[in-house]
Amino acid sequence: xxxxxxxxxxxxxxxxxxxxxxxxxxxxxxxxxxxxxxxxxxxxxxxxxxxxxxxxxxxxxxxxxxxxxxxxxxxxxxxxxxxxxxxxxxxxxxxxxxxxxxxxxxxxxxxxxxxxxxxxxxxxxxxxxxxxxxxxxxxxxxxxxxxxxxxxxxxxxxxxxxxxxxxxxxxxxxxxxxxxxxxxxxxxxxxxxxxxxxxxxxxxxxxxxxxxxxxxxxxxxxxxxxxxxxxxxxxxxxxxxxxxxxxxxxxxxxxxxxxxxxxxxxxxxxxxxxxxxxxxxxxxxxxxxxxxxxxxx
Amino acid sequence: xxxxxxxxxxxxxxxxxxxxxxxxxxxxxxxxxxxxxxxxxxxxxxxxxxxxxxxxxxxxxxxxxxxxxxxxxxxxxxxxxxxxxxxxxxxxxxxxxxxxxxxxxxxxxxxxxxxxxxxxxxxxxxxxxxxxxxxxxxxxxxxxxxxxxxxxxxxxxxxxxxxxxxxxxxxxxxxxxxxxxxxxxxxxxxxxxxxxxxxxxxxxxxxxxxxxxxxxxxxxxxxxxxxxxxxxxxxxxxxxxxxxxxxxxxxxxxxxxxxxxxxxxxxxxxxxxxxxxxxxx
Numbered sequence: 001x002x003x004x005x006x007x008x009x010x011x012x013x014x015x016x017x018x019x020x021x022x023x024x025x026x027x028x029x030x031x032x033x034x035x036x037x038x039x040x041x042x043x044x045x046x047x048x049x050x051x052x053x054x055x056x057x058x059x060x061x062x063x064x065x066x067x068x069x070x071x072x073x074x075x076x077x078x079x080x081x082x083x084x085x086x087x088x089x090x091x092x093x094x095x096x097x098x099x100x101x102x103x104x105x106x107x108x109x110x111x112x113x114x115x116x117x118x119x120x121x122x123x124x125x126x127x128x129x130x131x132x133x134x135x136x137x138x139x140x141x142x143x144x145x146x147x148x149x150x151x152x153x154x155x156x157x158x159x160x161x162x163x164x165x166x167x168x169x170x171x172x173x174x175x176x177x178x179x180x181x182x183x184x185x186x187x188x189x190x191x192x193x194x195x196x197x198x199x200x201x202x203x204x205x206x207x208x209x210x211x212x213x214x215x216x217x218x219x220x221x222x223x224x225x226x227x228x229x230x231x232x233x234x235x236x237x238x239x240x241x242x243x244x245x246x247x248x249x250x251x252x253x254x255x256x257x258x259x260x261x262x263x264x265x266x267x268x269x270x271x272x273x274x275x276x277x278x279x280x281x282x283x284x285x286x287x288x289x290x291x292x293x294x295x296x297x
Numbered sequence: 298x299x300x301x302x303x304x305x306x307x308x309x310x311x312x313x314x315x316x317x318x319x320x321x322x323x324x325x326x327x328x329x330x331x332x333x334x335x336x337x338x339x340x341x342x343x344x345x346x347x348x349x350x351x352x353x354x355x356x357x358x359x360x361x362x363x364x365x366x367x368x369x370x371x372x373x374x375x376x377x378x379x380x381x382x383x384x385x386x387x388x389x390x391x392x393x394x395x396x397x398x399x400x401x402x403x404x405x406x407x408x409x410x411x412x413x414x415x416x417x418x419x420x421x422x423x424x425x426x427x428x429x430x431x432x433x434x435x436x437x438x439x440x441x442x443x444x445x446x447x448x449x450x451x452x453x454x455x456x457x458x459x460x461x462x463x464x465x466x467x468x469x470x471x472x473x474x475x476x477x478x479x480x481x482x483x484x485x486x487x488x489x490x491x492x493x494x495x496x497x498x499x500x501x502x503x504x505x506x507x508x509x510x511x512x513x514x515x516x517x518x519x520x521x522x523x524x525x526x527x528x529x530x531x532x533x534x535x536x537x538x539x540x541x542x543x544x545x546x547x548x549x550x551x552x553x554x555x556x557x558x559x560x561x562x563x564x565x566x567x568x569x570x571x572x573x574x575x576x577x578x
Contacts, residue, residue: 013397013478017405020386020449027446028412031423038426045426093318096311103312109564110319113326116560118507120525121549125329128542136328139344170322178568202307233418234510238529252418259422260514272422276415283414 032276038269045265057270067246068271071254074161078250079229081165082172083222090176091218095206097177098184108181112174119171123238126167130154130239154240157247164235164248171235172228176221183217184210216290223286230279251275329553333546340542355547359531362540363548367520368527375437375512375523376505379444380498386445387452387497388490392482394453395460396468406457412450417443417510425514439515440523444508448501459493460486499567506556524552 039057043050061068093111097104114122129136130153138150153163187210195205211218233252236242242249242257249257252275259268332340336352343349359365393399394406417424424443433439463486471481487494509525516522522530528548531540560567 013393013402014399016393016397016478016482017390017399020390020409020453021405023382023386023442024409024412024446024449027424027427027442028415028420029408031427032420034426034430035420035423038422093315096315099308099311101308101311101315105564107315107319108568109561110322113557113560114322116503116556117553118509118525118528120507120509120528121329121553122325124528124545124549125325128332128546129325129328134341134344136344170325174322182568227414227416231416231419233416252416252421255418255422259425265422265426268422272420275419279414279416279419280411 032273035269036273038266039273040270041266043266043269044263045259046263050266053266057267058274060267061271061274067249067254068251070246071249071251074248074250075230075232077161078165078168078232079226081162082169082225082229085169086173086176086225087218087222090173090221091180091211091214093173093177094180094184095210097181108178111177114171115174115178117171119234120238122167122171123235126170127154127239130163155244157244160240160244160248164239167235167239168232172225176225179217179221180214183214187213219286219290223283226282226286227279230275230282251278329546329549332542333550335543337541337543352543355543356551359540359544359547359551362544363527363531364519364522365527365548365551368522368524371437371521372506372523372525375440375444376502378437378441379448379505380502382441382445383448383452383501384494384498387449388456388487388494389482390449391453391456391460392486394457396465397478406453409450409453412447413454415447415450417447417508421510421514424511428515433515435516435518435521437521440511443511443515444501444505448497448505452497452501455497456490456493459490463489495566496569499563503556528552 040052040054041050042053097107132138132150132152135153137153141147141150151159154160191209191213192205195209200208231252232250233256236248236250236253237256240248242253251271255268255271255275258264258271327346331346331348333355334351334353335343335348336350337355337358339349339352390409394402428434428439428442431438431442433442467489468481468485471485476484507525509523509529512521512523512526513529516526528545531545531548
């Protein structure tokens with residue numbers, strides 16, 4: 001009986017994954033390989049003839065391209081600010097929401113609404129807030145007598161990238177809060193009670209009980225936050241188009257600009273491969289750091 | 298009686314912080330709402346939140362300029378087709394990974410999982426080139442194909458975990474009766490997977506509905522515009538070469554409100570789905 005069942009259970013299942021695999025390989029894996037190949041050519045993306053240039057694109061990217069260096073810098077800002085601010089704020093707000101308080105669902109909905117909206121909607125709304133003359137931000141600053149703090153938020157080389165990152169924080173805070181909240185709700189109440197018996201109150205319960213026990217979720221959020229920061233595109237496209245003078249450009253925007261506006265498809269292909277490599281390296285490092293470090297309940 | 302009204306100093310502080318942050322989170326939406334309700338041109342003069350008069354005429358005007366029924370139809374077709382195909386292909390593959398054995402099973406699984414780190418923005422050049430190669434530009438397929446491929450990794454991850462959590466004994470009776478593996482998957486396992494399918498549908502559906510990058514790159518025909526792309530191109534559609542802020546925000550309200558309502562109705566399912574996804578992911 002057992003043997004019959006085992007034999008029936010073990011039959012080949014390759015045909016079950018085949019349809020998905022075909023779509024996945026056709027639309028993602030194969031094109032990425034083709035892009036890797038295209039990265040070795042000077043090519044405008046349309047014409048049949050193209051010139052082999054070997055590793056020149058990569059050499060130029062890593063040694064000469066000023067816009068690429070600015071992009072990397074901006075992506076690093078984006079990643080660090082995202083992970084630090086959203087880890088701390090996301091966890092703290094989730095901690096507050098995890099107490100028995102009234103209006104909890106209303107607060108949670110307020111945090112989470114931007115996560116459900118299209119970035120196009122978010123981008124236009126914030127562009128309107130940031131407008132130098134009629135925008136609500138400068139208007140409010142003037143009204144509170146903070147005239148010297150007003151900026152041309154989306155066209156100031158020192159400020160623009162941070163103004164965009166701020167929008168990104170606003171848009172993703174709700175996601176982090178809700179995920180942290182779920183992780184906190186999975187921590188058994190007894191552990192807090194034990195800590196309370198040992199004399200730990202509020203902050204120390206959070207630091208010594210809640211933080212270590214939610215570390216698995218925290219690390220998963222870090223990976224996700226880093227991947228999204230490295231691949232940030234939409235808000236830069238919507239708010240500043242990378243300007244002024246590349247000051248707020250990020251890698252994905254540079255790829256868009258090169259491939260679809262100036263037709264440097266070969267160069268953009270090399271840059272795409274570099275971006276994928278960076279994503280892969282960050283993911284692998286994070287996964288290695290995670291290995292065996294998770295606190296088990 | 299007085300028990301409910303009693304607030305400790307700690308909970309006053311908690312509420313103060315949460316109200317302040319909620320205010321920051323809500324305020325941009327209030328600006329969008331108030332601008333969409335102002336009379337055309339008013340926002341340049343009236344910077345306050347309260348419109349001088351409620352100009353409901355903005356909505357039919359924006360509806361007409363942007364051709365909202367067409368945008369909604371296209372977004373619906375693309376999203377529905379992508380979600381249905383992702384659910385079908387991913388559940389099929391997830392069942393194979395969870396219950397069946399075949400050569401190189403785990404390497405294939407890893408190949409799919411590697412896709413979790415792919416974002417459309419990083420591979421826009423490959424996605425565009427593959428659509429050129431297949432001759433799909435300016436068709437629904439140019440959007441649906443990449444959306445399916447990009448959605449599969451997350452869906453397979455969630456669904457494999459869910460299938461593995463179901464007891465194997467459920468299938469034994471059917472196996473002894475000679476049911477094929479596909480029949481078991483389709484008739485017995487798939488109906489049991491509904492909660493996980495709902496999670497996947499909500500997340501991939503939301504992402505597809507809101508995306509503007511692929512429609513922007515892959516389509517140029519006005520007849521294929523989706524909602525987010527319609528909003529981006531709205532600028533160019535007015536009779537004087539640009540449209541007024543008030544019309545744009547009226548369109549934004551019309552785009553956002555349905556999603557907000559659906560979200561508020563499905564809030565519980567949304568949150569539990571998110572939790573399952575995030576913790577397993």
